[in-house]
Amino acid sequence: LHAWAEHMQREYGYTHLQSFDAQQTRSLIASKRYCAAVLDDFGGHLHPxxxxxxxxxxxxxxxxxxxxxxxxxxxxxxxxxxxxxxxxxxxxxxxxxxxxxxxxxxxxxxxxxxxxxxxMPVGTYIIATEALGAQRAKSLVRNRACVCDTQFVLDYYRLTGDDRLLFGGRVSYSTATPRDLAATMRRSMLAVYPQLSDVKITHAWGGFVDITxxxxxxxxxxxxxxxxxxxxxxxxxxxxxxxxxxxxxxxxxxxxxxxxxxxxxxxxxxxxxxxxxxxxxxxxxxxxxxxxx
CATH class of the missing domain: 3.50.50.60 (FAD/NAD(P)-binding domain)
Structure with a gap:
């Protein structure tokens, strides 16, 4: 991940990336899952x-x-x-x-x-938690950045304007929606944030992206x-x-x-x-x- 950030800076002149070690990462993301991170402070996220x-x-x-x-x-x-x-x-x-x-x-x-x-149509799926409140939401991602990991089948998530956690991932290559989608996605979310075990899932949905x-x-x-x-x-x-x-x-x-x-x-x-x-x-x-x- 850090080599990729260096490549972006060296080859493309993109100077907005900051590389973090494990301790620095946990100061931003309240999860023990990650050993490193790269922050793009020139990027953004919005309501699609x-x-x-x-x-x-x-x-x-x-x-x-x-x-x-x-x-x-x-x-x-x-x-x-x-x-x-x-x-x-x-x-x-x-x-x-x-x-x-x-x-x-x-x-x-x-x-x-x-x-x-x-x-090929590839299904990707998202859940939304109940509103967490501003303080608890900010404790998860302290700068409210959107996050994705480096797995081949990646997790991605962000906080909404009303302090819910949107958590996405769990792709389907067979065009079949996973059974009990909300529960399946909730397990993925708890692997990142076990501290949300008491939080309800209020919405679950998905759709297809077209990959080459x-x-x-x-x-x-x-x-x-x-x-x-x-x-x-x-x-x-x-x-x-x-x-x-x-x-x-x-x-x-x-x-x-x-x-x-x-x-x-x-x-x-x-x-x-x-x-x-x-x-x-x-x-x-x-x-x-x-x-x-």
Whole structure:
């Protein structure tokens, strides 16, 4: 971990990282689990749903029309659809567009099967505790930073504005939600913070991220008028904002920055449609066992 911080400073000139030993780490995080830490005092964390709703309001104010509950059945570039524009077909009707941007995460399915084979849906899950009170919440993470560890299947957590602990982790590579999700996640939380054994869990939920084989984003074009953005691999909150800007630039005719990402090469997950999920589950089990050891 400290070697990574030194690499970031040396190779990229990122000077905002502070390396801590075990004692310094425990002065910030009230857990005996960690032997070291790196603090990024230039980073931050926010409420992702509120951020997304804010983007939606900004889009509406700019004149965008949102059509929710309208799953796309097919997309045909202008060269195939005729009429000089791409054709987007839904169950309720169709739309003609000069440009189409596919940003469907793991939901592209039959709309773009060639693309969907290059990503895997990985479930990640979160619990929220009852409100702890300001003093007890601050005792867990004294500077209220967000935290993640270095396991392959990592834990991640932060404090909310109303002094709850949000605790995430326990991924699923089989697309099946773990049984008794709240209890399963609570055990993970208590492994870090056993002092929370008396605290109730009030919420538990999850969703899917789209990962690529190399964990790098997969941006590109199906046709000159059909672009796609996928493979955010757990970096979505920051990366999608940048991706949207690059796609907008490309549509407007300034594609230099977008094209840098299109040069990244991505392969389909091995095993085909039938075996790729079981193969991934077995492979990830190996890494999970390494985490436990």
């Amino acid at each position: 749903l509120n951020y997304t709703l804010g983007l939606g309001r900004a889009a509406l104010n700019a004149g965008v029309v949102l059509h929710e509950q309208s799953p796309v059945i097919s997309v045909k570039p202008a060269a195939q659809a005729g009429g000089g524009k791409a054709l987007v077909q839904t169950a309720q009707g169709s739309v003609r567009a000069r440009h189409v941007l596919l940003a469907g995460n793991v939901q592209l399915g039959n709309v773009a099967p060639r693309l969907s084979r290059r990503i 084989m190399n964990r790098a984003p997969d941006f590109g074009r199906i046709a000159p008028d059909v672009l796609y953005l996928q493979g955010f691999s757990g970096h979505g909150l920051a990366l999608t904002g940048m991706a949207g800007r690059l796609a907008a630039e490309a549509i407007a005719g300034q594609a230099e920055r977008f094209d840098l990402f299109t040069r990244l090469r991505h392969k389909p997950f091995p095993g085909g449609d039938l075996l790729r999920t079981p193969a991934l589950v077995l492979g990830m089990l190996w890494y999970r066992l390494r985490d436990l050891v």
